[in-house]
Amino acid sequence: MKKIAQYFRPALYNIMHNKGYALFCILGTALTFIFITLVLQLMRINGSNYPPMTHADRIVRLEYFNDTEGKGIGGIRDTETNAFIESLNDFEHVSLCHGNFINIMANGHFHSSGVAFVSGDFWKVFDFEFLYGRPFSKEDCDNRKQVVIITEDMSRKFFNTTNGIGKKIKFQQREYEVIGIVKSPSMFASPADMCTVWTPYVFNKFIPNSSYMYTVDVLAPPTMPMEEAKEKISRAVFHYFENKNKKVDFPAQKVKTIGPSISSDDRNMLQYGGIAALFLFLLIPALNILSLGITNAGNRAEEIAVRRTFGASWTYSFFLIISENMILTAIGAIIGLSLAIPVMKVIQANIMQGSLMGNLSLVSGIDLGVIIIGVLPATIIFSLLSGGIPAYIIAKRRIAEVLKGGSK
Amino acid sequence: MITLENIKKVFRTKEVETHALSGISLTVDKGEFVSIMGPSGCGKSTLLNIIGTLDTPTEGKVVINNSEVSAMTDKQLAIFRNLTLGFIFQSFHLIPALNVLDNVELPLLYRKGVSAKENRRRAEESLEKVGLSHRMKHFPTQLSGGQCQRVAIARALVGAPSILLADEPTGNLDSKMGDEIITLLTEINSAGTTIVMVTHDSRMAEHTNRTIHLIDGQIL
Incomplete structure (x- = not known):
């Protein structure tokens, strides 16, 4: 000393x-x-x-595809998502996500925010940290529960508190109950671009974006070698477009995980x-x-x-x-x-x-x-x-x- | 005890070469009280700094207590100074951040194998010898010039050095204070400590056993 x-x-x-x-x-x-x-x-x-992209090295994101002549042929249609997910039954979790910028009414005020319409598996594919409440499940989606998950920042913005559990927000003529608050993800590690509100995909009206396509995120099981996973995903996508008489250009070599998003x-x-x-x-x-x-x-x-x-x-x-x-x-x-x-x-x-x-x-x-x-x-x-x-x-x-x- | 052989010191700049010391040879015996006198710029302080290993000669050999100091490394010199030499300066050179007791204790901090308690006891004892035991917790800015020089003497003596080097110790003091300091130095010398003192006050030099006169870097 x-x-x-x-x-x-x-x-x-x-x-x-x-x-x-x-x-x-x-x-x-x-x-x-x-x-x-x-x-x-x-x-x-x-x-x-980085959370919520903790499993990024095992997640493959499917969005838009080209045919063998280089022309855009879109992505997975909303009406065909279930069949497509079934074709990927070897995989741990497959989630759907579609984002839109929507006016939200909360606490008597309007706010513009990115809302992601996601399936129950979204919370299993991505590792969000829940500060309060819980994620919604596949059953919540199937039962058309009008619930939302929001970030702590949005909770503060909407309700002046980080714990906005039980509060109500309204958009597209529906009222939703807040059942979960997640830690705000970094803009550099956000799985749903710019979205800070998540609700079951069954309420998606595809407004104002009328593309009717979903981003599909496929989480490969830890035991499955990624080369094998890529092969299976490539085959599933090929069959999906084959049924539409389209030749997709998506060989296994082109299948990338979101891990190296760069x-x-x-x-x-x-x-x-x-x-x-x-x-x-x-x-x-x-x-x-x-x-x-x-x-x-x-x-x-x-x-x-x-x-x-x-x-x-x-x-x-x-x-x-x-x-x-x-x-x-x-x-x-x-x-x-x-x-x-x-x-x-x-x-x-x-x-x-x-x-x-x-x-x-x-x-x-x-x-x-x-x-x-x-x-x-x-x-x-x-x-x-x-x-x-x-x-x-x-x-x-x-x-x-x-x-x-x-x-x- | 102290032997200087043909000491030369040259200060060089791009334009000028100044010969501060030109072949000084001298011996100081154990227990002597030697004064070095001479006009300003004759090399008195340079000579004292070389004896004190605070500066190195351009040429020549310095032997103190049978050790050739010119051959020592920086670390060896630091240890040598700590164990063998005590220094008193004209402008005291007390550390303003430290109180009187801490200033006096300073040389003991660089010694190994002595407890902090023992260091403190020795510092207190040294301050008692110079009559300043009631000022231990004061800071240098709270003391008079004479008191500062007494603290500096206590600091120089605390490590029980065999040689005390004093560079104009009374130069910044009035005659009364100066007399007190020279009396103190005479007492220290009587107790067996060798003292080499630079002064240009012949009255002070009269208290010493021998006076060496320097002019233009040479002994007269």
Whole structure:
């Protein structure tokens, strides 16, 4: 404890006597870490199977198809979904989804929102985190239960509370009861584009989008090799269109899971690009703080020279100076981490509000893994970059020169 | 105890080459109280810094207590200074962030094998010797110049060094305070500590056993 106090007491004294510098360092670091946290979080969501896309490597999405001559031949028709699902009976779960932007009446106000008409299996294919209530089931769909699941953000927007269970919303002349509240998915990991309200597909009027097609998501069982799954799915699609006298161009090689919703090349590019962006985010403020740090460390040059005169080694002196920077960086990083989510909400509220994306979160929450694996090492690198160089310069100065007050 | 052989020190810039010391050789025996006098810029402080291993000579050999210090690494020098040498400066060089007791304890922090309690006891004892035990919790800014120099002396003595190097210890003090400090240094020397003091006050030099006069980097 005494050893730690040796480093930190003079550092705290110096911070208290250079408040302007300390404030600049803390704010600069906090701002840097807000962006670092955002970039790392987005890299994490894009670079892995992030909830609700936890099983993304085993999910195949079927939407629109081309024939062998390259002409569009549509997707799976609403009236033929059951037969198509039956043809995929080897699979764990097969879900249907059709999204529309609809005006919703909730709590006496109109809101425009993406509503997804989905089958009961949708909640089995995708791994949503339920904060309150439950998903609706196949039976609820079959029994035409007028129920909806909404995100926590929509619940707050509709009812001023995250727990909107039991409340009613109305759209397309029907009233629905809220039976489940899910954690808002990130816009980068949302299975139903821009949708934040889900209701049984049996109520789908295909208004205003009158395509009458469903997106079919097929979840392969964990025991089934994906090559085999792709082969079976390709065959099912082929037979579906064969019955319509159409030759679909959908060989097994073209069947892709939604796991790499971006290709592995793009994913690598995103990772490398993210790392490069991170490095820049670190480097630019680090250089600014470095130049200030050199001036500030100069104020401690005499103290360091005195300590070295009485027996401190230069390595001790180095860590003594850097401890001040570590304190400031740590405070800045903590503030940056705490502000990351509110800043995202501000961006969302002020920049995306007018757009349809306003209903989805940039990032739904801070991932602890991102903080431990990404932000903490970045803090240490930032600290070493911005504080290490001034510390090295001061600790290496000639004692006699410093105590005399200048160089000859 | 201290032997300097043909010490030269040259300060170089792009344009100018300044010869601060030009072949100084001297010996200081154990228990001596030696003063170094000379006009400003004659190399007094440079010489003291070289004896104190705070600066390195351009040429020559420095031997202290039979150890050739010019051959030591930075870490070895730090340990050597900590165990063998005590320093007093004209402008005290106390650390403003630390109170009096912590300032005095400073040299002991870099020693291994001594408990924190023992360090504190030694620092308190050292402050008692210079008559400042009632000011332990004060900070340097709350003390007079004379008191600051007493704290600096307590700091220099706390590690029981065999050699005390004083660079103009009375230079920033009025004559009364200066007399008190020189009396204190004489007492310390009487107890067996070798002292090398730089001064340009001949009145202070009179209290020492021997005076070395420097002019233009050479001994007269």
